[in-house]
Amino acid sequence: MNAARVILALIFCILFIASYFTNKYVLSNLKFTFPTIFQGWQTSTGALLLLVTWKLGLVEIKGFSRSAAFSQLPGSFLFIGNIYAGSKALSLLPIPFFFVLQNVSEVFAFLMVAVTHREKPSWMKLFSGYIWASVHLFCVGTYKVFQKNTKTSHLSDLEEQFINYMTSALLLASLAYSTGDLSGALDFPFLTSYRFQTGCLGSAIFGFCLMLATVKLKGILPQEHCGVWCFLAKVLASGLSLFTFNTVLSPETHFCVILNYTGEAFFVYSDRFH
Known part of the structure; x- marks a missing residue:
């Protein structure tokens, strides 16, 4: 393995640790128990950053048809179950x-x-x-099966992730309102604290960078x-x-x-x- 691949793999490890640690900090240490808000923030930020990096030419998204986007929706719903249940589990488990x-x-x-x-x-x-x-494990496992058997193989990893981000952000936004998480989050005591804002910003950015590093790593190794x-x-x-x-x-x-x-x-x- 050449030096460039080793450096990318080490960056992946650093982002992996940073992403889980910031998520754990916000969910457990600060006790922000509103997964629809937290994951909605992460997915909407991820979609926005992916769109910006695409427009700047930093990543390649060739575009996809409406039928391809609809065929990815079962995977997107599994993705939502994955991140929602994963958020709840991470807040409670070491x-x-x-x-x-x-x-x-x-x-x-x-x-x-x-x-x-x-x-x-x-x-x-x-x-x-x-x-x-x-x-959580059911959604993660089923999503992997969906990826192996899906007929939307013409979608790239980034295109699939963009659809997942957009679907998750829209659905979680509606769930946040209907479940009362939105009003509960507005009363959260750490909402205006520097630690909370830094943690939420870091979780979104690290999560997005980890996704890019993962896609890149899978592409060269x-x-x-x-x-x-x-x-x-x-x-x-x-x-x-x-x-x-x-x-x-x-x-x-x-x-x-x-x-x-x-x-x-x-x-x-x-x-x-x-």
Whole structure:
């Protein structure tokens, strides 16, 4: 791997950690428990930044037909479920255990693809299976299956993300009003504080930059190499979170986290021979 690819992968790891840490700070430390507002802010900012960078010629979006946009809507709804449930889960769970539950989606997606494509599953991949279930992992896993089986393959990753951003921002805005999150957020005690505003701004910018870095990384590295760097980013984020946030893990949870990363290491390693 040349120096440029290593630098990009390291930037990805830094943005990965920064994105999850700022989200965790706003959701847990500042206790901003209004996911429709928080995720609506992030997706609307992401859509705006993607539009601006496209107009400036920094990223390439070729454009898409109305039918292609409509065919992406099931994926967009799964994307909304992913970020909404993920926001709620991240606010309540330590970062290491949040990644444990996230990895269940990988197993779910793998099993679904194995069934739909009638592939013989690898025992090494099944070794990393878990029995927990949640809305977050269901949406993440189902979205990955949707991406593998969708007929909108002519849409680029950035075009798909732009549709997801726009759909999420519009739907979450309406949900924020109907659920009362909007009025609750206006009464939030930290609303005018520098820490809250900095955290929200950082979460949106880091999230957008992480998305761009992820798309770029997938474009220049093989899938198995991307999996290695994503695994490294998760391990670093989990380890650093123990010193950054007030995280108390029981011996059982420590064992679960270690078992999770052992399983994921096998999963990543097995990709080399898939």
